[in-house]
Amino acid sequence: MKELIILGIRGLPAQHGGFETFAEHLCKYLIERNWEVIVYCQEEGAGPIYESEWQRARRIHIPVKGNRAFSTIVFDLRSTIHSLRHRGVYLTLGYNTALFNVLHRLFRKTNVINMDGIEWKRQKWGAAAKVWFWMNERFGCWLGNQLIADHPKIEDHLATRVSRKKITMIPYGGAQVSTASDEALTNYSLSPEEYAIVVARAEPENSILDIVQGFSTSRRGRKLVILGNYDRSNPYQNKVMKAASNEVIFLGAIYDTEIVSALRFHARVYVHGHQVGGTNPSLVEALGAGNAIIAHDNPFNRWVAKDGAIYASDAAAFSKAFTQIFEDDELYLSLKRNTSSNFQHNFKWGAILEDYENLLAEIYPDN
Template sequence: MKIAILGTRGIPNHYGGFEQCAEYLALGLLKRGFEVIVYNSHNHPYQEKVWNGVQILHCYDPEHKLGTAGQFIYDLNCILDVRKRNCDIVLQLGYTSSSIWGWLMPKKAVVTTNMDGLEWKRTKYSEKVKKFLKYAESLGVKYSDHLISDSIGIQNYLKETYKADSTYIAYGATLFEKNNVEVLSKYNLQPHNYDMLIARLEPENSIEIILDGVAKANLSRPFLVVGNNDTAYGNYLKNKFSASSQINFIGGIYNIEILNNLRYYSNIYFHGHTVGGTNPSLLEAMASNSLISANDNDFNRYILGNDAIYFKGADDVTKHLLDVEYNNIRFQSMLLENRIKIENIYDWEIIVEQYAKHFADITKRNSN
């Protein structure tokens, strides 16, 4: 079976969640005998035509010149190219800038789309953009032969809003077991004597709420903010919290071993995401034995249940920072239960197998 994966900037991952997903899926499907194509931006750092056996196709991506508008052109270029490839399945990771071109998808391929989170709910967008994103979401449903939801919440939403069935396949993670304390020396950190968050610096990820709590706690131990901060919102945050010397904006890190070690040795790992389904960084924190303080919402509670502490506002963050210690015995069962969830539900081998089964099911259904 020949699979094309669209909707990301490409692999190996140099950006974020869907790129990480594409990387694991491509390698896992290849191992199971699938032929796999992944589309990469023309200016992706990896410029070879094959990566670990996965075929890489570079398409022109003018995002660096045009901003967001360039994403639409890149997706169009990918769709026009995949029409020539005689694929059995086109897997779209997301729909935001591709769904307006959905009518151009190859007719002989089965198109299945991972519908991501509720993009139109993101607070960073204007009302006009939110209206377009809701429209794009509807087109994603319309032009897909099948849908994938990475959380039960998204699956219920698609059913209620569009009367559309979708296959639930969560995001994945791999248990982190090769911890290396030497990684901390680069950042002048001591084990379990710092707190942190990893996220895109965007309002809906509760960054400002968390940092307000950090500033109010006024502890001497470092607080790491991992994520690209060279943005308007990043600059706003750096300026607002410039007087809080314990808050360290260390930029984006995409080396998974470094990230896992930082999570593993943190005191509290804050997860502030409020929009979306099964968030990749949350699963990776669970897999890294992190003690998690999560924004109190249904998406996070569905994954974590009782195996986390939760915050609603900055005062809760302050309280956690002042009162919670990683080594406290009452939190150890949370860590264990989260690792069991990764092993039994969210392990990448399980997730890839679910995708492989989904592909087999939908091609069989299509042929009938």
């Protein structure tokens, strides 16, 4: 029985983001193929390390005090040290604390690192955090036995650090959503195909202000639904809220995946403003729901959404895109068809998880 050790996430079941969702899918897939899967899980508090089982995966829980960034760094260090007792192949999701992976090298462990996006370029980070991420990106490139890029542009970026032979491109995957209850829409006074939706953190690099300004330039007779936490004490978020017309609805953060899936599925258009990153999980989920898409115009989004999206780069362009998608039914249906075809051919979990298993088996230390 081959053994996989997963590091770099908060834990299972998935509750915190794209990497956890991916890890959940990968665990189930590999366990069905007779792998033993060990997942390190971060717990808030104090006490001894303990184990539990979740759907036949071994979970190793490491308590750490607090829930801030430093707590996660402590967790990553403790889990890295504890993991050295295992004999299988390691999969580290993200490079934020890749410095610690020097221990895997010293103990001759085989470690595959998913290098995620170009974290140090994100606008939300201060100078010290950017230096930390920049430094750990390089440690990840040097210390990983093999690197995974989830997008061709990420592969190109990593190839400026290491040989392409060390990099495997495997995108993020998603689940197909072919039907969804409209009960959630009733709770928010929404009607199918009569609104656009944004699911993103309220940060400048996600183009939220441009999207809201573009939508609010005229009376549309439709709604723009925005998911995420907004606080007027935050200067950027306050600017977004002040720019919104009365047709913009801020629903706050919704963590129920069925409700989010239903809101996305019944939307006229999914709006994706992310400017930085690889294969973004939220955009792939929109593909899985068969959405027409308006996306920020950059190489990351163009490779993922392809001809299923209208692309925009500023408020004026977003405004024009909203007008097109709400008024042109032929365009709307064409984008949906293109999105569905793109998803079926490129982003279904089955093929992506198979690629991961093939890579992990190929690099397995007993080979």
